[in-house]
Amino acid sequence: MTDISATGQVVCMRGPMELDQSSPVLREYGSEQSLLSRPDGSSTFVQGDTSILAGVYGPAEVKVSKEIYDRATVEVLIQSKMGLPSVRERAREQCVRETCEAALLLTLHPRSSFTLILQVVHEDGSLLSCCLNAACMALMDAGLPMNNLFCGVTCAISKEGQIITDPTARQEKESRALLTFAIDSVEHNVLMSSTTGSFSVPELQQCIAISQKASEQIFSFYRDSVKRRYSKMK
């Protein structure tokens, strides 16, 4: 991993993404926080070419029909670039919402709402895991109290049985199974899993193990970005 130089210029020659990889690789990723002025917390997370912008409002007022007497209500909205929202977005929203509900300390803010809005800026594979990462960074930026951080990792199993992490859209199309896991930061347990395609039980366990290994890198990235952000404070 190369460090960012003082001038902030990163020079990297990279050829077009090819399919043959001997070991699973996480594409280059980056994030920026507090880029929007209106939401309480905002972040953008970029994985390769996939880019998601997240904004969170909370704790805020909640409609009486949606309020829960002892906990906060979490609402997640995923907006794609083109067209009207469909069931696919609703399914992804549910995955993200359940992960956030497990991570946030909801009982500290009863009868309030946390609204998380995710805008897909560009889609090139690993969409759900990018959404989860952007969501976690936005929640951190807003300073919301959480049990643990979480991150998303996507694994694709190719037709030959090879496991690829962080697949591009082309790799996803050519795979026979696609698995996304949300991993927590404290004990590296699986908080949420969303899979499509067919795979065997040993393959599932291998993907979980690989995701846990990959999540360590993402959590160290979270730590570094927060450290960098508060490095100027005395």
Place this chain on the structure above:
Amino acid sequence: MRDTPLSNCERLFLLQAIQEKKRLDGRQTYDYRNIKILFGTDYGCCIVELGKTRVLCQVSCELVPPKDSRPTEGILYFNLELSPMASPAFESNRQSELLVMLNRQLERCLRNSKCIDTESLCVISGEKVWQIRVDVHVLNHDGNLMDAASIAAISALSHFRRPDVAIQGREVTVFSPEERDPIPLSIYHMPICVSFAFFLQGSYLLVDPCEREERVKDGLLVIAMNKHREICSIQSSGGIMLLKDQVKPVEMLLLVEGEHENHSSERIKPFPVLLCFSSFVLMQRKEGGKFGFAESLPIERITALKRDEAPVEMADVKDTAEEIINRTESSTEVYPPGLKTRERSAASPVLVATGTAQVGEGIVNSWGLEEDEDDEVIIEDKGGGNPRRLQNKGELELSLWLYFRLLYHTVRLHLFSLVRPGKLQDSEDLMQCLTPRVYLDDLEEGAGHTEEALMVLLAGSTSMMASSSGISSSISLQLVMSFVDF
């Protein structure tokens, strides 16, 4: 969520500052905020930042049949959405006045000005044309959404490339971007909206109001103009009466801004910006360099961080996985349903649980048999009210359905008896009715009775009703079905 209301002291402060020719961010009256336009990896995607206001636009295309009134023209569809991210006041799926106003103004600015050549979008006249869809998402609301949206829309339209098509007679072949280079849209001119906010009954004017200034404004004037000094649309809202000599200086202002490109360099004017950005992006794409939003992440900022490609360690993954699988016990036993049926070899569809019992085996299923019989009408002699028997397939199926429903209830040991009042008072008559038959009464005699019987039948099937009027309970299976003549 509701937006925090503006306090009175803030309102007075803003109005007083405007009277003293001061703005919150230190701009002059006619100064625009910094404009930044970023293009994405795929054609037709751009993000515009007008100060802190951020807008995302995506252009896409699809082959559709044209409108009946215009068979040789393509279709332009505009959709602006106020994302709940932009402001706590925005809710998804809520038609607010602001949303309608923005959508309408965007349509007027881009469609009615005929800046896109729709005739060139026709593929087969009357059958297939390109529909260009422009989706604008507002990401952050810090004032002047209209200008940002119009800049985003026209930039995305100029950036967009549609797939190449080949027409052979009536067959259309659409080429993918790898096969043939996509074609840009033909754009005649680039109209851009400029907003002017009026305060204190039209006496003061500000260009490009920010969000706070918009809250205290009295009226808004939006003028859409292009480089050739043509006005594409004017919209005035807020009910403010503007005199002609107030509007004229505004127009002159826009003309002046367009001409003088060596104006004060801190503030970027909208027109030259567009030209240089789009050409810059095209250059980057041609050189094979990296492009897209990923590259535009401002890494020199303290709030941003980037990591390169890194491999994931796979060393002991397989061992960990196998260990987990061996640790968990595999449960492959299949528990048969219920204890009593363990002795039975075949699975029974009837679940015998506590509180239920079965009387006999039940009647053999005769549903399938009825389909083989002919659809004959057998009419017996009318003698003293003998019932007619009609073997119509539909009626029999319905009757059998009702029969089995009632059978189910009798299995549960509830007494069910149905008496056709006035007709069957004896047990002999009742015994005649054991087989499932459809009895049709004569219209003269039995109409009233059959209705009553039907009602009793229905009541009995929902609530287990005991027999009435002295019929002995030893006759447990009593079924009479009467149907009113269809």
